[in-house]
Amino acid sequence: MNNIALSRNGGRVLRGFFALVVVFLYAPILILVIFSFNDSDFPSFPLSGFTLKWYRQFIENGDLRASLWTSAIIAAATSIGAVILGVLSSIALARRFFRAKPVVSALLLSPLVIPYLVFGIALLLLFHQLGVARGIPTVVIGHIVITLPYTILVLVPRLEQIEEALEEAAYDLGANRLQTFRLITLPLILPAVVSALLIAFTTSFDEYAVASFLVGTQSTFPIYLYSALRFPSQLPQVIAVAVVVLLVSLTVVVAAELGRRFAESRVGV
Amino acid sequence: MTTPGLLGLPVAWLGVFFVAPIVIVALYSFNVYTLFPGPHGFTLDAWRTVAHSGIYRHLFWKSIEMSLIVSISIVVLAYPLAYYLALSGTRRKYVLLLLLIAPFLTSYLLRVLAWKVILGDQGVINSFLVWTHLRSPEHPISQLLYSRFAVMLVLAYIWLPFVALPIFVALENLDQRLLEAAGDLYASRWRAFFAVTLPLSLPGVIAAFFFVFIPTIGEFVTPSLVGGTGGYMYGNQIVDKFGAGFPDWETGSVLALFLIIVVAILTAIFSRFLQPQRVAAE
Amino acid sequence: MESEETIDRRFDRQTLFRYAAAAGGAGVLAGRTGIADAMRAISTAETGRLQVMDWAGYGNDGGQSMFASYVKTHAANKPQFSYMTNESDALAKLHAGAKPDLFRPYVGWVKYFATSGLVQPWDPSLISNFKHLNPFMVKAGQYGGKQYGIPDDWGFDAILYRTDKVTPKSNSWGLIFDDRYKGKISWFDDLNMITIAGLYLGFKNPWNQTDAQLKQSQDLLIKKKKNVRLIWSSETNLWEAFGSGDIWIAYAWPNDWVQMKKKGLKVAYMRPKEKPVAWVGMFMLLKTSSRPKLAHAYVDAWSSTKSAKWLEDNYGYGHANTLARPASSDLLKALQLTNPRAVTEPNAHLDRDIPRRATYANLWEQVKAS
Numbered sequence: 001m002n003n004i005a006l007s008r009n010g011g012r013v014l015r016g017f018f019a020l021v022v023v024f025l026y027a028p029i030l031i032l033v034i035f036s037f038n039d040s041d042f043p044s045f046p047l048s049g050f051t052l053k054w055y056r057q058f059i060e061n062g063d064l065r066a067s068l069w070t071s072a073i074i075a076a077a078t079s080i081g082a083v084i085l086g087v088l089s090s091i092a093l094a095r096r097f098f099r100a101k102p103v104v105s106a107l108l109l110s111p112l113v114i115p116y117l118v119f120g121i122a123l124l125l126l127f128h129q130l131g132v133a134r135g136i137p138t139v140v141i142g143h144i145v146i147t148l149p150y151t152i153l154v155l156v157p158r159l160e161q162i163e164e165a166l167e168e169a170a171y172d173l174g175a176n177r178l179q180t181f182r183l184i185t186l187p188l189i190l191p192a193v194v195s196a197l198l199i200a201f202t203t204s205f206d207e208y209a210v211a212s213f214l215v216g217t218q219s220t221f222p223i224y225l226y227s228a229l230r231f232p233s234q235l236p237q238v239i240a241v242a243v244v245v246l247l248v249s250l251t252v253v254v255a256a257e258l259g260r261r262f263a264e265s266r267v268g269v
Numbered sequence: 270m271t272t273p274g275l276l277g278l279p280v281a282w283l284g285v286f287f288v289a290p291i292v293i294v295a296l297y298s299f300n301v302y303t304l305f306p307g308p309h310g311f312t313l314d315a316w317r318t319v320a321h322s323g324i325y326r327h328l329f330w331k332s333i334e335m336s337l338i339v340s341i342s343i344v345v346l347a348y349p350l351a352y353y354l355a356l357s358g359t360r361r362k363y364v365l366l367l368l369l370i371a372p373f374l375t376s377y378l379l380r381v382l383a384w385k386v387i388l389g390d391q392g393v394i395n396s397f398l399v400w401t402h403l404r405s406p407e408h409p410i411s412q413l414l415y416s417r418f419a420v421m422l423v424l425a426y427i428w429l430p431f432v433a434l435p436i437f438v439a440l441e442n443l444d445q446r447l448l449e450a451a452g453d454l455y456a457s458r459w460r461a462f463f464a465v466t467l468p469l470s471l472p473g474v475i476a477a478f479f480f481v482f483i484p485t486i487g488e489f490v491t492p493s494l495v496g497g498t499g500g501y502m503y504g505n506q507i508v509d510k511f512g513a514g515f516p517d518w519e520t521g522s523v524l525a526l527f528l529i530i531v532v533a534i535l536t537a538i539f540s541r542f543l544q545p546q547r548v549a550a551e
Numbered sequence: 552m553e554s555e556e557t558i559d560r561r562f563d564r565q566t567l568f569r570y571a572a573a574a575g576g577a578g579v580l581a582g583r584t585g586i587a588d589a590m591r592a593i594s595t596a597e598t599g600r601l602q603v604m605d606w607a608g609y610g611n612d613g614g615q616s617m618f619a620s621y622v623k624t625h626a627a628n629k630p631q632f633s634y635m636t637n638e639s640d641a642l643a644k645l646h647a648g649a650k651p652d653l654f655r656p657y658v659g660w661v662k663y664f665a666t667s668g669l670v671q672p673w674d675p676s677l678i679s680n681f682k683h684l685n686p687f688m689v690k691a692g693q694y695g696g697k698q699y700g701i702p703d704d705w706g707f708d709a710i711l712y713r714t715d716k717v718t719p720k721s722n723s724w725g726l727i728f729d730d731r732y733k734g735k736i737s738w739f740d741d742l743n744m745i746t747i748a749g750l751y752l753g754f755k756n757p758w759n760q761t762d763a764q765l766k767q768s769q770d771l772l773i774k775k776k777k778n779v780r781l782i783w784s785s786e787t788n789l790w791e792a793f794g795s796g797d798i799w800i801a802y803a804w805p806n807d808w809v810q811m812k813k814k815g816l817k818v819a820y821m822r823p824k825e826k827p828v829a830w831v832g833m834f835m836l837l838k839t840s841s842r843p844k845l846a847h848a849y850v851d852a853w854s855s856t857k858s859a860k861w862l863e864d865n866y867g868y869g870h871a872n873t874l875a876r877p878a879s880s881d882l883l884k885a886l887q888l889t890n891p892r893a894v895t896e897p898n899a900h901l902d903r904d905i906p907r908r909a910t911y912a913n914l915w916e917q918v919k920a921s
Contacts, residue, residue, distance in 0.1 A: 005352075005356035005357070005358075005448055005458070005461070005462075005466065006352075006353075006356055006357050006358075006458070007458055010458070011353075011357050014349055014350075014352065014353035014357065015353065015357075017349055017350070017353070018349075018350055018353050018354075018365070021346070021350055021369075021429070022368055022369065024426070025369070025372045025426070025429070025430065026372060027387070028380050028383035028384055028387060028426070029372055029380065029383065031383045031386055031387065031393070032379055032380070032382075032383050035383075035386070063611050063612055085278060085279040085282060086279075088275045088276065088278060088279050089275070089276065089279045091275055092272050092275040092276045096272045096275075098272055102537055103537075104276065104280065105536075106533060106536045106537045107280065107283060107288075108279060108280075108283065109536055110283075110287070110529075110532075110533060110536060111283070111287055112479075112483045112484055112532075112536075114287075114291070114487070114525070114528075114529055115487040115489065115504050115507055115508075115525060115528065117489065117504075117507065117508050117511060117512065118294060118507060118511065118521070118522075118525040119287075119290065121294075121511055121643070121647075122290030122291060122293050122294045123286065123290050124647050124648075125290070125293050125302075125647060126286070126289055126290045126293060128647055128648040129293075141286055142286070144282070144286075145282070145283065145286050145287050148279065148282075148283070150480075153435060153476050153479070153480065154434070154435065154438065157435060157438055157439055157442070157472055157473055157476060158438060158442065160472070161439075161442035162442075192438065195434065195438075199434075202373065206376060206377050208378070208490070209490075212634075216633065219612075221376075222376070222377075222378065223634075224612065225376060225378050225379065226378060227607035227608070227612060227634065228607075228612075235787060238379070239379060239382075242376045242379040245376060246371075249371075250371055254367065304642075304643060304646050304647075305646060322917075324917050324920050324921055325920065327920075327921075328920045385791060389791075389792070389795040389796075389797050390795055390796045390797045391795045391796050391797075392795065409796075411734055411780070411797070414797060415780050415781045415792070415797065493784070494788075497779075497780050497781045497782070498776055498779045498780070498781065498782055498919070501919050501920065505919070506916060506919070506920050509916045509919065510916065511643065512636060512637070512639060512640045512643070513636075513637060513639055513640075513740070513912070513916075514639055514741075514742045514908075514911070514912025514913075514915060514916060515639055515742070515908045515909045515911070515912035516639050516642055516643050517909065517912065517913060518643075520913075
């Protein structure tokens with residue numbers, strides 16, 4: 001099979017490059033794994049001996065577990081909210097023509113710009129003004145704002161690549177807009193939707209600055225982590241957690257990916 | 270659904286939870302709102318002070334330069350990766366894409382910490398150099414950590430997986446028939462690339478550049494962890510104004526608002542730039 | 552120096568220990584059990600969980616032992632924590648609507664908060680461990696004759712350096728400005744650096760410098776910044792960098808010396824001739840607090856001898872409770888715990904109010920940005 005996009009040698013070069021980059025990406029993670037078993041209060045070479053005590057400590061650490069759970073809830077709500085708003089926005093941006101489009105798209109993407117610290121404070125003041133108590137819902141609101149641009153940036157290119165002709169054909173055959181969306185557009189953009197969900201979830205799960213101002217008395221995982229980075233005694237446990245979080249999230253992503261491939265095979269595009 | 274119907278909810282959400290807070294920040298910069306109770310009123314004093322100060326200007330340009338270098342470098346690096354995944358015909362492309370994206374799912378803070386271990390004077394790199402006698406133990410390469418270099422390297426590391434995604438999406442959705450047509454017309458691979466693939470994937474590339482350039486200008490976490498004194502960035506100064514020393518929300522708001530304005534302008538330019546591409550593709 | 556008073560106090564403690572052993576509980580921590588009962592009776596009028604705004608590591612993220620006795624006697628009012636990264640952050644949060652019952656600024660902020668209208672004075676008679684607290688630190692927590700701050704954790708700011716790599720020209724703060732060790736120096740991320748610069752330059756009152764003096768201090772810092780590899784804000788950061796040999800000289804606290812020594816490094820903790828600075832954490836009670844008695848009980852738990860010893864043994868900070876002694880003789884030495892005058896002149900400069908703090912902050916941030 002003659003591949004116009006890539007020669008055999010070209011393929012080899014790129015494959016080698018890819019492998020190199022993967023090594024570069026994973027080396028620091030490997031380091032984390034190594035240090036999660038290292039018997040020392042803070043990570044530096046030379047290594048001090050093997051131990052499982054950090055894993056044990058983290059499992060017994062109720063506050064740490066609570067912060068993980070809080071982060072998970074916030075991230076789930078955020079990703080759903082952001083994708084809903086993102087799909088609505090992307091359809092308008094990719095399919096409709098209106099004069100205000102540059103302005104609207106600037107508005108929808110602008111949360112990418114604001115330093116999260118300032119945004120966190122600004123939102124805090126807003127809620128104070130409105131008399132809304134800080135807690136999980138306020139963090140979700142802030143995180144939806146932050147992750148919405150990412151969902152749009154993933155969904156719009158995908159929508160633009162799908163031929164409108166497919167949707168027009170559906171209208172010609174008598175489908176209304178909602179049916180067209182449900183039966184034609186949505187299945188076609190589903191891979192992008194899944195990507196958007198994942199991006200929103202991971203962004204929210206890992207976000208520190210906004211959450212620290214809006215969460216009130218509870219802790220999210222990054223907040224716990226940041227304070228652990230500042231307070232030496234907590235650090236080794238937290239590295240152990242990071243390794244666990246990595247494994248869990250890898251499992252989740254693999255499962256999501258398998259689900260997506262199944263859906264794609266059904267749609268056939 | 271009509272366009273206003275589609276956009277109603279997202280725009281309202283951002284109006285209340287994004288624009289309003291920014292307006293509040295602006296009001297702080299003009300001293301209309303203040304943190305402490307006491308006399309206050311509209312004034313441009315804080316803006317004037319910042320405008321006349323060379324220090325803030327210098328810091329801003331320094332941060333722009335760092336972000337530019339990082340963004341361009343990793344878009345250039347990510348393109349071949351995305352290209353390989355999307356167009357080489359490998360059957361394992363999603364698995365490999367997953368492999369690429371997965372590090373992004375671990376904690377940002379701890380991945381930065383891991384780099385500190387690699388880059389330090391007795392870290393992995395320097396220990397290796399000493400072990401191979403390329404450098405003596407008394408003279409490790411000290412510029413690796415706590416420097417501008419460290420900030421740019423770590424930022425590139427953090428954002429690289431993220432940046433590959435939009436390029437991959439753009440390349441993956443390339444209509445293969447166009448490439449086949451180029452082949453039928455006896456175009457060489459390079460010609461096909463420059464004439465067909467690259468232009469059509471450009472929206473994805475620009476989106477990718479955007480993805481990384483804009484947030485990195487305002488970065489403060491990575492500089493605070495690996496930047497040392499040389500890697501101090503504009504975002505750190507804003508953080509300090511709000512959260513350290515003594516609250517100076519007025520100046521902090523001016524700095525923040527300036528950043529927002531600059532990026533809003535860039536965004537407007539870029540989105541205009543993206544529109545004609547779409548028309549050309551049709 | 553064993554005065555009769557001290558011996559009496561210790562004897563009382565021994566009696567209490569016997570009571571506690573007999574009662575089978577840890578009631579010793581509340582001081583004399585009688586007062587603990589009385590406080591409990593008063594406290595029941597206040598409800599809900601005690602809202603504590605404190606620094607990382609002092610809450611349920613590691614500091615549980617410090618207030619364990621409070622939790623035992625007030626199980627219905629267990630503390631709930633929000634965190635302050637520093638006093639400026641706390642100040643902002645308080646003005647933005649946060650409503651803790653108590654929080655912990657450090658001694659340099661006592662006057663500021665006392666005059667801010669945000670806090671109310673404590674009633675030392677409700678704190679059974681109050682009399683064990685270092686009198687100089689207690690005095691530093693007073694303003695206008697009222698006790699606005701209850702001291703607990705404290706330490707010194709001095710210089711930590713590698714004796715195998717560094718030979719100071721003299722015992723002076725100048726070591727952190729020494730051009731010979733370019734790239735191996737670490738400063739502390741705090742506007743106190745301006746104070747230290749002023750101290751080094753010989754100004755009479757570094758905490759209240761004139762404009763001309765401030766310019767000199769700032770210029771010195773900007774000029775010498777090129778020697779600085781890292782400006783640390785968390786001890787973890789300092790320990791990593793120092794432990795891995797990235798830096799040889801650092802503005803540091805006593806426990807940093809103890810930890811680096813434990814790691815096997817050849818280090819010394821220098822007492823500069825211009826004198827080290829002493830910092831003291833001060834619990835302050837918010838005026839809007841609806842749980843003042845509970846707050847007193849909490850602070851009492853924190854001030855107990857058992858908590859004090861825990862703090863010294865586990866976090867390496869000093870504690871204002873003069874009865875406590877850490878297990879580590881190194882720490883004992885570094886904190887000069889046998890000398891109750893350690894934190895005050897002529898031994899050290901106790902940190903104090905900076906009237907022009909906003910200016911100092913601005914200048915320090917410009918140093919970082921330059």
